[in-house]
Amino acid sequence: MSTNVDTIRDLAQQEYKWGFVTEIEEERIPKGLNEDIIRLISSKKNEPAFMLEWRLKAFRHWDSLEKAQAEPKWANIKYAPIDYQNITYYSAPKRKPALTSLDEIDPEILRTYEKLGIPLAEQKLLAGVAVDAVFDSVSVATTFKGKLAEMGIIFCSFSEAVKNHPELVQKYLGSVVPYTDNFFAALNAAVFSDGSFVYVPKGVRCPLELSTYFRINAAETGQFERTLIVADEGAYVSYLEGCTAPIRDENQLHAAVVELVALDDAQIKYSTVQNWYPGDKEGKGGIFNFVTKRGKCQGVNSKISWTQVETGSAITWKYPSCILQGDNSVGEFYSVALTNNYQQADTGTKMIHIGKNTRSTVVSKGISAGHGQNTYRGGVKILKGATGARNYTQCDSLLIGDQCGAHTFPYIEVKNSTARMEHEASTSKIGEDQLFYLRQRGLKAEDAVSMIVNGFCKRVFRELPMEFAVEAQKLLSVSLEGSVG
Amino acid sequence: MSLLEIKNLHVSVDNHEILKGINLSVGAGEVHSIMGPNGSGKSTLAQVLARHETYQVTDGDILYNGKSLLDMKPEDAACEGVFMAFQYPVEIPGISNAYFLRSALNAVRKYRGQDEMDAMDFLPMFREKLKLLEMDEKMMNRSVNEGFSGGEKKRNEILQMAILEPKLAILDETDSGLDIDALKVVAKGVNFLRNPERSMIVVTHYQRLLDYIVPDFVHVLMDGRIVRSGGPELALELEDKGYAPIEGEAVTRA
Numbered sequence: 001m002s003t004n005v006d007t008i009r010d011l012a013q014q015e016y017k018w019g020f021v022t023e024i025e026e027e028r029i030p031k032g033l034n035e036d037i038i039r040l041i042s043s044k045k046n047e048p049a050f051m052l053e054w055r056l057k058a059f060r061h062w063d064s065l066e067k068a069q070a071e072p073k074w075a076n077i078k079y080a081p082i083d084y085q086n087i088t089y090y091s092a093p094k095r096k097p098a099l100t101s102l103d104e105i106d107p108e109i110l111r112t113y114e115k116l117g118i119p120l121a122e123q124k125l126l127a128g129v130a131v132d133a134v135f136d137s138v139s140v141a142t143t144f145k146g147k148l149a150e151m152g153i154i155f156c157s158f159s160e161a162v163k164n165h166p167e168l169v170q171k172y173l174g175s176v177v178p179y180t181d182n183f184f185a186a187l188n189a190a191v192f193s194d195g196s197f198v199y200v201p202k203g204v205r206c207p208l209e210l211s212t213y214f215r216i217n218a219a220e221t222g223q224f225e226r227t228l229i230v231a232d233e234g235a236y237v238s239y240l241e242g243c244t245a246p247i248r249d250e251n252q253l254h255a256a257v258v259e260l261v262a263l264d265d266a267q268i269k270y271s272t273v274q275n276w277y278p279g280d281k282e283g284k285g286g287i288f289n290f291v292t293k294r295g296k297c298q299g300v301n302s303k304i305s306w307t308q309v310e311t312g313s314a315i316t317w318k319y320p321s322c323i324l325q326g327d328n329s330v331g332e333f334y335s336v337a338l339t340n341n342y343q344q345a346d347t348g349t350k351m352i353h354i355g356k357n358t359r360s361t362v363v364s365k366g367i368s369a370g371h372g373q374n375t376y377r378g379g380v381k382i383l384k385g386a387t388g389a390r391n392y393t394q395c396d397s398l399l400i401g402d403q404c405g406a407h408t409f410p411y412i413e414v415k416n417s418t419a420r421m422e423h424e425a426s427t428s429k430i431g432e433d434q435l436f437y438l439r440q441r442g443l444k445a446e447d448a449v450s451m452i453v454n455g456f457c458k459r460v461f462r463e464l465p466m467e468f469a470v471e472a473q474k475l476l477s478v479s480l481e482g483s484v485g
Numbered sequence: 486m487s488l489l490e491i492k493n494l495h496v497s498v499d500n501h502e503i504l505k506g507i508n509l510s511v512g513a514g515e516v517h518s519i520m521g522p523n524g525s526g527k528s529t530l531a532q533v534l535a536r537h538e539t540y541q542v543t544d545g546d547i548l549y550n551g552k553s554l555l556d557m558k559p560e561d562a563a564c565e566g567v568f569m570a571f572q573y574p575v576e577i578p579g580i581s582n583a584y585f586l587r588s589a590l591n592a593v594r595k596y597r598g599q600d601e602m603d604a605m606d607f608l609p610m611f612r613e614k615l616k617l618l619e620m621d622e623k624m625m626n627r628s629v630n631e632g633f634s635g636g637e638k639k640r641n642e643i644l645q646m647a648i649l650e651p652k653l654a655i656l657d658e659t660d661s662g663l664d665i666d667a668l669k670v671v672a673k674g675v676n677f678l679r680n681p682e683r684s685m686i687v688v689t690h691y692q693r694l695l696d697y698i699v700p701d702f703v704h705v706l707m708d709g710r711i712v713r714s715g716g717p718e719l720a721l722e723l724e725d726k727g728y729a730p731i732e733g734e735a736v737t738r739a
Contacts, residue, residue, distance in 0.1 A: 432539075437575040439559040440535050440568075441589035441645065442596065451588065455579025455628065 028091040033084055035059060038190055041090050045159050045193075048166055058179035058189030071183050075346040076375040076407055077315050079251070079288065087222045087253060089191040148208070153237075154199040155210055158226055161197035168199055172230055176259040176296045176323070184255040184290040184317075188224045192257070195225035200235035200266075209465055211240040222253040229259070231266035233299065238269040238465060251279075251314060255290045264299030264326065269307070271464055273472055276312035283342025283371070286314025293320035294350075297329035297358075305332040306349065307463040309472040314343060319377065321350035324358035324386075331360040334460040338476060339372025339404070348378040348409075353386035353419075362393040365457050368404035369480060375407040382419040390420045397427040398456050400449070400480070449480060488513045488684050489534075489653060493545035496526075496533055503529045505709035506545070511653070514681035518695055519688045520720065521706035522728045527688045528572060530706070531657040534686070535569035536562045549653065563589075564596035566652030570642035570659050577629035582641070583611060585629045586648050593649060614647040618674045636667035643674040654678070654685045660694035672697030692724035705731055 029040055038059050042052040065071070066084065148155050154165060162169050179189035196212045212227065231237050254276060260268050270293075279286025289312075295304035306320040322331025333349035351360035366374040374397065382389045397406035406427055414421065430452050438448035454461070454473055461469045489511040496504035503526045511517050521527050533540050534547065536559040547554040554562055577585065591601040602610075608625075615622060618640045630638050639659055646654055656675070660668055675698050679685070687698055695703070695717065703719040704711045705728070713719065713731055723731075 431575070433573075434575050434577060436535075436537055436559060437571065438577070438585075438589075440563050440571075441585075441649065442560055442563040442592040443589060444560050444592070445558075447588070447592070451580055451585070452577060455577055458579035 028088050031086055031088050033059075033087070033089060033191065037089060041191060041193065044090065044092075045162075047159075047162055050166070050170055051162055054174070054179070055190050058186050059191075061180055062183065062186035062190055065183050065186060075317050075377070076373070076409075077317065077344040077346050079315055079344075082251075082253060082288065084187075089222060089224070090193050092193075148206070151204055151207075152201040153204060153206055154197065156197055158192070158195040158197050158228070161228075165197070165199070168230065169197070169228070172228055172259065172261055174259075176261060176294050177257050177292050182292060185257055185292045188226060188255050188257045188292070191222075192224045192226040195227045195256070196229075197227070198229040198237060198239065200231045200237045202232045203234040204232075205235070206237040209238050209240055211242070213242050222255065224254075225256050227256070227258040228261075229268055229270070230261045231263065231268050231302075233263045234265045235263075236267045239271070240465065241270070241272045242275070251286060251288050252277075253288050253290070254313075256292075258291070258293040258320075260295035260304055262295065262297050262299060262302035262304050262326075262329075265301045266299060267303045267305075268295060269305045270295070270320070272306075272308040272310075273475065274308065274310045274312050274316070275475060277314075278312050278343050279314040279341065281341050283314070286343070287312065288315045289313035289318065290315075291318040293318065294323065295321070295331070296323045297326050297331060297355075299329070300326040300355070301328045302326050303330040303332075305330075305334075305463070307332075307334040307460065308336070308347075309460070309464070309475065310335070310337040310345060310347060311475050313345075316343075316345040316347050318347045319349055321352070322360060323352045323354065324360065324389075325354045326358075327355040328357045329355055330358070332463075333360075333362045333364070334463045335364045336367070336457045336460045336472070336476070337365070337374055337376075338367040338480070339369070339374045340480065341370040341372065343370075344373045344375075346375040346377055348376045350379040351381070351391060353380075353382045353389040353391070355386060357388040358386055359390045360392075362391070362395070363459050364393075364395045365460055366395075366397045366406055367400065367453060367456070367476075367480075368397070368406050369400040371403045373405045373407070375409065377409045377411075379411040380413070380421065382414040382416050382421075384415045386416050387418050389416065389418070392422045393424070394459075395423075395425045396456070398453065399427065399429045400453075450476070453480060487511055487548075488550060489686075490548040491545070492548070494530075494533070494542065494547060495544035496529060497541050497543050498529070498539060502543070503540075503709055504533070507706075507709075507711060509704065509711065511684050511686065513684055514679075515702065516679065516685045516687060516698065516700045517702045517704060518700035518720065519686060519704050519706055520690070520692075520723060522732075523690070525706045526709045527690075527706055528657055531569060531655045531686070531688050534653075534655050535559060535567060560592070561596075563649075564593050567655070568646050568649055568651030568653070569655040569657060570639075570646060572658040572661060574630045574633075574638040574642055576631045576633075578631050580629050581626050582629055583608070583625040586611065586645060589645070590648055611648065614644055617647060617677060618644050619670050620644060635662035636664065639663055639667065639671055640674070643671055643678075647674065647678055650678075650683075652683060654683065656685065656687045656689075658688055658690065660689055660691060668694065669697060692720045695720045707732060 035056060038055050042055055145155060177185050179186050198210055200206050229239060260270060262268050276287035276289055297304050304322050310316050320333060324331050331351050337345045337347050339345050348364060349362055362378055364376045366376055368374040376395050378393060380391045395408055399406055408425060410423060412421060434452055435448050438451060439445060453476055461472060464472055487510045491507050491509040494504055494507040519527050529540060536557055542555055587607045594601055611625060615624060620640055630641060633641060659671060687700060699717055703715055703717060705713040
């Protein structure tokens, strides 16, 4: 018995491979947060007045929440208080790259992305992925812009969108996640430095997977990016997001906001592989990941689908949600969340049914290993007018070892009697008998664990784009190394 | 030289001794049956041979191909050619039978320094073996043992044996839970896999299985010891008279 346990423990203790630091000159502003800092960020980005106004309103709102000590405490996570005045809110690579050509990017940054396996080079066209890369706070490269522009698709950094498409930004910014939404959304609205912007015009099916890669590099810096994706009538877009960070002893704050808007008959598929630095074996360091992601199915027959594989971060607080406003609209949430060592995740989704015949599907797979604590928190709300709404929720937990925990908090609120709701939940443990069975057939213990876990996650991996699915499987086995204790 | 040499094997679980000095020699190509009443230690012996780590070997040794099995992890023993058909096969949700078996086969091939087999070569071979066990092709894509009937699970075990082609196969109560038709199919599969290089240890409570898989030797295990050995006729005698007379003998001798 002990051998199985030992092997799994070794397996879970594999080192984080993306923890290197890039030596690069950076431009950063003083630590702390006040109106002057907000003005400084806005002026550095040469923003129009409406953006500064919005930021200041957001800051004042956040400041009032902070003074009222209204940082949300309801999640099933524990962490030392965050000192918001001890964080740098803006950091950028000093040699500000012109965005016309990849050649103009600092070679150190290109090398970093190369190390991370991010296809920034144009020849990767064949891979069918267009990439926007955000390094610390600033977007450094967006590939295939020309190709996409021919079809009327806008894929650029948020800053560029503010400059070149202010009318779109003004129309949709904060329309799904207003700055008053929650503490971290307010903070993000005040200080967000960059992010990605996508607009797919009427009737256009985006032929490439659009992808953003987020990298935190600078120390004692927060990363606050904002993504806004709008799919106009009948449009389709699939968007991928990946993230890593160096190994550092102190915790770093990441508070992002993602807003999706789908108009009539539009479809948005949003996939995330989140691998921020999770902290070390003793739980020191790691990213605090407080993220607000929400999509609005504004039009009839629209569809928004979230798929996430969460393996990183010391703390994950994240609930990608769908507001199903248009009649017949569809919301989906597929999630794998893994916590190992001392990681904590409180994640799930909210499906808010407003329109008639709206449907939602929730499939959540939580894996806890080491001392990891994994919480699923899901809300399904059927409002009065949502006649004929349907929801299916499946929520499974897998435990590896006996020091970890799995928790489930489903909230269901139904105000229309025609609603049909299904909820399934299970908790299981990787059994000695399963491991022995696979090993008796010749598989090494670590391969056996990975096979069991991958089988458990299959329903979710199926939703990921092919390349990402392979990546996710590998990541899962790496993140599990040393996991059974 | 025997393929398997069990010498004075003592095995305990939680300090409770279950096997109390087993001696057994299995030559290449021989089929040995281990019979005995419930609780005599039959399954423990099977599990120890498959290197299950719950069992503590307190004395004695098991030589397999001249090497001590006790130094091997379960996966090493498997790669060396030891296969156990489980009494209670385990379910692995989300992993297809085909994927699982190809991974296992390739793990074994890799260990032996052979090239891994790709799906194009594997699938025709897989289909062939499915036919042998009269199994539906759908079994390829179903999750390992998930939702299988008792009979399907047992057939699936022999299917795995047919694919992995072990040198030593241990069949742990393969007949339990099988109706007579399923039993015949399973036995047919096992008999097909008998050859001069492959040895088998058939652990069973009932003589019934041995009508179809006729062993070269039968051993009776009682209270952790082999109390009698003989040819296939010994099984018939047990069927006729039960274990009680032998038990009496064993007690008298002790």
